Amino acid sequence: MVAQQFPAGLPQKKLSPSGGSELHAVSEREGDQFPAGPPQGKLAPLGGRELHAVSERGGHIRQAVIAGGGIGGLAAALAVSRAGWKVRLFERAAAISEVGAGIQLGPNIVKVLRGWGLAAELDAVAAFPERLQVRSAASGQLLAELPLGSAMVQRYGAPYVTVHRADLQGLLLQAVQQHTDAKLQLERPLRSFRQNAQAVMVQADGGPEVECDVLIGADGLWSSVRQQLLGDGLPQRTGHVAFRAMALQAMLPELLRSQQITVWLGPRMHVVQYPVRAGEWLNVVAIVEGEAIGEEDPWNHGVSASDLDELAGVLVGGCTELRDLLHALGGWQRWALHDRRPMQGMHQQAVGRVALLGDAAHPMLPYLAQGAGMAIEDAAELGQSLTQTLEPALDVPLLLQRYALNRWQRNAKVQARAARNGQIFHANGLLRWGRDASLRLLGEKLLDLPWLYGGAPAAS
Numbered sequence: 172m173v174a175q176q177f178p179a180g181l182p183q184k185k186l187s188p189s190g191g192s193e194l195h196a197v198s199e200r201e202g203d204q205f206p207a208g209p210p211q212g213k214l215a216p217l218g219g220r221e222l223h224a225v226s227e228r229g230g231h232i233r234q235a236v237i238a239g240g241g242i243g244g245l246a247a248a249l250a251v252s253r254a255g256w257k258v259r260l261f262e263r264a265a266a267i268s269e270v271g272a273g274i275q276l277g278p279n280i281v282k283v284l285r286g287w288g289l290a291a292e293l294d295a296v297a298a299f300p301e302r303l304q305v306r307s308a309a310s311g312q313l314l315a316e317l318p319l320g321s322a323m324v325q326r327y328g329a330p331y332v333t334v335h336r337a338d339l340q341g342l343l344l345q346a347v348q349q350h351t352d353a354k355l356q357l358e359r360p361l362r363s364f365r366q367n368a369q370a371v372m373v374q375a376d377g378g379p380e381v382e383c384d385v386l387i388g389a390d391g392l393w394s395s396v397r398q399q400l401l402g403d404g405l406p407q408r409t410g411h412v413a414f415r416a417m418a419l420q421a422m423l424p425e426l427l428r429s430q431q432i433t434v435w436l437g438p439r440m441h442v443v444q445y446p447v448r449a450g451e452w453l454n455v456v457a458i459v460e461g462e463a464i465g466e467e468d469p470w471n472h473g474v475s476a477s478d479l480d481e482l483a484g485v486l487v488g489g490c491t492e493l494r495d496l497l498h499a500l501g502g503w504q505r506w507a508l509h510d511r512r513p514m515q516g517m518h519q520q521a522v523g524r525v526a527l528l529g530d531a532a533h534p535m536l537p538y539l540a541q542g543a544g545m546a547i548e549d550a551a552e553l554g555q556s557l558t559q560t561l562e563p564a565l566d567v568p569l570l571l572q573r574y575a576l577n578r579w580q581r582n583a584k585v586q587a588r589a590a591r592n593g594q595i596f597h598a599n600g601l602l603r604w605g606r607d608a609s610l611r612l613l614g615e616k617l618l619d620l621p622w623l624y625g626g627a628p629a630a631s
C-alpha cells in the first residue's frame with residue numbers, strides 16, 4: 172500500500188512577492204526602505220528605524236544586507252536585528268518556501284531558538300522522540316540506543332526535537348516579520364558586491380546598488396557571495412544520493428508508525444526515519460552511494476522509475492520491516508549530495524566586511540544532522556558579535572573577525588565528523604563487523620555527543 176503523500180504545496184509556507192505588507196515589500200527607490208511603526212510582539216526592542224540613523228546613544232545605526240532567505244538567512248535576520256542593526260534580506264526565489272522534508276535539531280539548536288523567544292512556536296510544531304535506535308538494515312537487529320526525551324533535557328538543558336523544514340523556516344520567518352523591522356525582498360538575486368574600508372556596495376537584480384556596513388552571504392551550497400569572496404571553486408559531488416519521502420502516520424500500517432528516531436545501517440547505504448509535525452507525519456530519508464548523473468543542484472528532483480529501481484536494488488538485502496516501510500511511501504524526491512573539505516581557517520568565514528554563514532561557509536554531508544543547526548549557531552554568534560557595535564572603538568571588520576574566530580573550528584569539526592560518520596554508517600566487511608560490535612558494547616557512549624549537544628553559543 173502506498174500511504175497518502177504530503178500534498179505538494181500544502182505544508183510549505185509560501186509568501187508571494189505581491190504580499191506587500193506581510194513581507195514588508197519595499198519601494199525600489201533608495202532611501203525609501205523602512206516602514207514606519209515599531210516592531211510588534213514580545214521580543215526585546217530593536218534598534219532605530221532610519222537608514223544610517225543616529226541611535227539614542229549618539230552612535231551610527233549600522234545596516235546589514237543578507238543574501239539568502241533559507242533557514243540560515245532568516246536566523247541571521249532575526250539575530251542581527253536583535254543586535255540593533257537595520258537588516259535587508261535579498262532572496263533569489265519568488266517565495267520563501269522549503270521542501271517537504273524533515274530536519275533534526277539537537278539540544279544545542281533548541282537552546283538557541285528558545286533564547287530567541289521561540290519556545291512556544293517550536294513546541295507547537297516539533298515532535299519529541301523518546302529515543303534514537305540504531306538497527307541493522309539486513310537483520311533488523313537492534314545495535315544501540317540513545318535515550319532522548321527527558322535524558323537530553325537533564326544533560327543539556329533542552330530536548331532533541333524533529334521538525335518539518337517548512338515549519339522551522341515558517342517560525343523563523345514569522346519571528347522576523349513580527350518582531351523586527353527587517354526588510355525581505357523576493358526575486359532579488361544578489362549578483363555582485365565590492366567592499367572598501369568604509370562600506371560594502373551590493374548589487375542585486377531589480378534595484379540600484381545598496382550601500383551597507385556588512386554583507387552576510389547565507390546563499391547556500393552554490394553561494395555566489397562565496398564565489399566572489401573566496402573564489403575557491405564549486406562544492407564537490409560526494410557520490411552519495413539522498414531519497415526522501417513523507418507520509419501521514421495514520422495512513423501507514425500500524426507496525427510502520429513510529430515516534431522515535433531509527434537509523435538503519437547497511438553496506439553503502441543507510442536509512443533514517445523520524446516523526447515530524449507534532450508526530451503526525453513520518454519522515455524517511457534513504458541515502459545510498461551511487462552517481463547522480465547530470466545533477467548540479469541537489470534540491471527537489473522527482474524520482475524516476477530507474478531511480479526507484481536503484482533504491483530497491485540497494486534494499487534487496489534489507490530486512491522485511493525496512494522494505495515494507497520504503498514500499499509504503501510514495502512521492503520520493505532525490506538529492507545528489509555535495510560538500511566541501513572542512514574549513515581550513517577563519518578567512519573562510521569572514522573577510523573584511525563580508526561574512527559567510529550556513530551552507531555557504533561549510534556545506535556538509537547530513538550524517539550528523541547538524542547542517543541547519545550550524546547555520547543557526549552561526550547566526551547566534553553573528554548576533555552576539557555585532558551587538559558590540561555599541562562600543563565605538565570596535566570597527567565592523569574586527570567584529571566579523573570575532574565571529575569567524577568563534578565559529579570556524581566548530582564548523583570544521585562538524586563537517587569532518589559528518590564525513591567520517593558516512594564511512595562508518597556505510598561500512599562493509601570487517602569494518603562493519605567492528606562497528607556493530609562497538610555499537611553493541613558502547614552504544615549510548617558512542618551516540619551521545621556532549622561536545623556537540625552542549626556547545627552552542629548563548630543566544631544574544
Ligand SMILES: Cc1cc2nc3c(=O)[nH]c(=O)nc-3n(C[C@H](O)[C@H](O)[C@H](O)COP(=O)(O)OP(=O)(O)OC[C@H]3O[C@@H](n4cnc5c(N)ncnc54)[C@H](O)[C@@H]3O)c2cc1C
Nearest residue numbers: 239241242243263275361390391529530540541542543544
Ligand atoms: C538529506 C538531507 C538531510 C538533512 N538533514 C538535516 C538535519 O536533520 N538537521 C540539520 O540541521 N541539517 C540537515 N541538513 C542540512 C540542511 O538542510 C542545510 O545545512 C541547511 O538547509 C542550510 O541552510 P542555508 O540557509 O545555509 O542554505 P539554503 O537552505 O540552501 O538557503 C539558501 C537560500 O539562498 C537563496 N539564494 C541562493 N543564491 C542566492 C542569491 N544569489 N541571491 C539571493 N538569494 C540566493 C536560495 O534561494 C535559498 O533560499 C540536511 C541536508 C540534506 C541534504
